[in-house]
Amino acid sequence: MAETVRVKPAAHSALRLSPVTLLRVAIVLTLLACWELLAASGWLYRDVVPSLLAIGGAVYELLSHGEYYFNLGVTAGEIGVALLIGGTGGLLVGLALGANRFLSKAFESYLYYLGPTPKIIFFPIMIMWFGVGPGSKVAMGTISCFFPIVLSVAAGMRQIDKVLIRVGKSFRAGTWQMVMKIYLPAMRHPIINGVRLGLGVALIGTLLAETKLSNKGIGFLIIQAYSLFDMPRMYAMLIVLFVLSIGANALVGRLGGLDSIKRF
Amino acid sequence: MPISPSTADRAAPSRRTADAILTVGNIDMRFETPDGTLVAVDDVSFTVAPGEFLSVIGPSGCGKSTLFNVIGGLLGGYQGRVTVAGETITGPHASIGMVFQEESTFPWRTVTDNVAFPLELIGMPKQKRIERARHFIRLVGLDGFENRYPGELSGGMRQRVSLARTLASEPKILLMDEPFAALDEQTRLLLGDKVLQIQQDLKQTTLLITHNITEAVQMSDRILVMTYRPGKVKRIVDIDLPRPRTSEIVGSEAFGRYVAQIWADLREEASRGMQDDESRALHPGGARP
Numbered sequence: 316m317a318e319t320v321r322v323k324p325a326a327h328s329a330l331r332l333s334p335v336t337l338l339r340v341a342i343v344l345t346l347l348a349c350w351e352l353l354a355a356s357g358w359l360y361r362d363v364v365p366s367l368l369a370i371g372g373a374v375y376e377l378l379s380h381g382e383y384y385f386n387l388g389v390t391a392g393e394i395g396v397a398l399l400i401g402g403t404g405g406l407l408v409g410l411a412l413g414a415n416r417f418l419s420k421a422f423e424s425y426l427y428y429l430g431p432t433p434k435i436i437f438f439p440i441m442i443m444w445f446g447v448g449p450g451s452k453v454a455m456g457t458i459s460c461f462f463p464i465v466l467s468v469a470a471g472m473r474q475i476d477k478v479l480i481r482v483g484k485s486f487r488a489g490t491w492q493m494v495m496k497i498y499l500p501a502m503r504h505p506i507i508n509g510v511r512l513g514l515g516v517a518l519i520g521t522l523l524a525e526t527k528l529s530n531k532g533i534g535f536l537i538i539q540a541y542s543l544f545d546m547p548r549m550y551a552m553l554i555v556l557f558v559l560s561i562g563a564n565a566l567v568g569r570l571g572g573l574d575s576i577k578r579f
Numbered sequence: 580m581p582i583s584p585s586t587a588d589r590a591a592p593s594r595r596t597a598d599a600i601l602t603v604g605n606i607d608m609r610f611e612t613p614d615g616t617l618v619a620v621d622d623v624s625f626t627v628a629p630g631e632f633l634s635v636i637g638p639s640g641c642g643k644s645t646l647f648n649v650i651g652g653l654l655g656g657y658q659g660r661v662t663v664a665g666e667t668i669t670g671p672h673a674s675i676g677m678v679f680q681e682e683s684t685f686p687w688r689t690v691t692d693n694v695a696f697p698l699e700l701i702g703m704p705k706q707k708r709i710e711r712a713r714h715f716i717r718l719v720g721l722d723g724f725e726n727r728y729p730g731e732l733s734g735g736m737r738q739r740v741s742l743a744r745t746l747a748s749e750p751k752i753l754l755m756d757e758p759f760a761a762l763d764e765q766t767r768l769l770l771g772d773k774v775l776q777i778q779q780d781l782k783q784t785t786l787l788i789t790h791n792i793t794e795a796v797q798m799s800d801r802i803l804v805m806t807y808r809p810g811k812v813k814r815i816v817d818i819d820l821p822r823p824r825t826s827e828i829v830g831s832e833a834f835g836r837y838v839a840q841i842w843a844d845l846r847e848e849a850s851r852g853m854q855d856d857e858s859r860a861l862h863p864g865g866a867r868p
């Protein structure tokens with residue numbers, strides 16, 4: 316039969332570095348070298364650009380104290396709850412907007428206006444409603460991640476291949492079966508993408524709120540380090556945070572199976 | 580013309596009505612379009628006997644898919660009546676299984692899980708439905724690919740997955756809307772043979788929509804030729820050729836006569852369709868002739 320199976324590309328050897336990887340490593344090394352030169356030159360106050368050694372020491376210091384983990388846990392918990400509430404809300408509202416032309420015409424343009432608005436302007440209101448503790452941070456994270464999720468879900472629902480819906484109907488799938496077995500899996504890409512974007516902005520919203528007014532969390536520690544002018548500690552926290560958010564993003568991608576091409 | 584195959588007059592009541600498994604009675608389907616009302620299906624009636632293979636043939640846009648969707652219960656707002664074993668349909672019927680023209684496998688499910696889909700919907704236990712699915716996968720000749728995803732298969736293999744999925748629901752009536760249209764010629768021929776063989780083995784009542792005359796003559800017991808706009812039944816042709824329809828029969832004179840007769844019917848309609856397309860291209864937005 317004139318049918319061939321697509322050949323899988325050969326897996327890259329783990330040891331051989333691709334040119335892209337080499338370039339990335341080179342860029343990072345160059346940046347680090349420039350930083351160290353700047354630190355050694357004394358052009359800026361020594362404390363503003365601490366040496367890499369000092370930052371490394373601060374990272375070690377940071378990671379060997381329970382206080383940091385407690386505050387990390389607070390922030391992670393806030394973001395997690397925000398993503399749960401904002402994600403569920405975004406998914407439900409997105410499904411409704413995607414399914415109903417009337418609702419989408421009536422409300423979707425507001426979402427497009429509100430989406431890019433900096434959510435920090437709502438922070439005073441959230442403090443009044445939920446207090447200075449984690450509640451207002453969760454609220455900030457929630458309203459931040461709601462928008463990208465609702466918009467990608469609504470758009471994703473409209474892009475579902477219509478024939479798949481006809482298949483479900485012709486096999487007499489019920490509403491719940493249609494949602495669970497056709498709509499949601501067919502929308503896996505836009506949903507994962509929405510959650511990724513949502514995670515990013517929930518992180519921003521929560522941390523920004525913490526740096527403004529709070530009594531715990533990573534944002535609080537960063538601002539504390541800044542006000543004590545403990546620059547190595549502040550940079551150390553930024554670095555750890557950076558690594559963590561890359562990890563979280565990769566995790567979301569992996570959970571959705573974005574890496575395994577064959578399923579998609 | 581030296582053509583003598585027996586043709587059934589569409590106005591005359593079919594001799595098959597009594598034991599028909601499917602009756603399509605005076606179906607009318609209109610669409611409101613910006614240029615006015617479009618009569619897609621106009622007073623179409625026919626019946627199908629158990630185990631029969633009926634092809635519906637007609638130029639593109641004549642209303643074949645619309646008719647298919649009405650019979651499959653996916654389209655409302657028509658006039659007339661479709662009954663399955665005497666029961667008037669009001670929506671998708673459990674006895675009717677559809678295979679669509681478009682790519683319709685679920686890309687997130689393996690071949691097995693695709694084929695097991697209708698069984699999953701009725702709550703069949705996992706072990707049992709996987710066994711059933713394997714049976715139909717073998718039937719369409721896809722053994723060895725059970726755990727592959729559709730993205731790893733060729734177009735012809737994916738269409739076989741769709742066929743196996745519909746067969747797994749064990750429909751009394753199989754409806755196929757140009758299932759091979761998107762495939763290359765060789766794959767199309769081989770897949771046609773496969774479908775015919777399965778149809779004969781299972782004594783599966785089958786409606787095939789196609790615009791390929793040779794395919795229709797080779798496979799069918801009867802061929803329904805549709806007119807172009809409005810979509811009416813032009814003629815129903817009985818194909819009195821022995822089975823199995825080997826390559827010898829396909830090469831025979833009788834076969835050629837059927838093809839010629841249907842082409843003569845179809846040619847008129849197809850050229851009307853082409854003129855219609857051309858005039859619409861020349862006068863976009865103008866009134867429909």
Ligand SMILES: Nc1ncnc2c1ncn2[C@@H]1O[C@H](COP(=O)(O)OP(=O)(O)O)[C@@H](O)[C@H]1O
Pocket residue numbers: 610611612617619637638639640641642643644645646
């Ligand atoms: N939902 C619809 N709204 C308006 N016109 C439609 C709709 N579906 C089909 N048509 C029109 O009805 C005619 C018949 O379509 P179709 O049944 O798909 O033809 P075929 O399958 O024979 O090619 C075409 O002219 C098509 O444009």
Ligand SMILES: [Mg+2]
Pocket residue numbers: 643644680756757
């Ligand atoms: Mg069609």
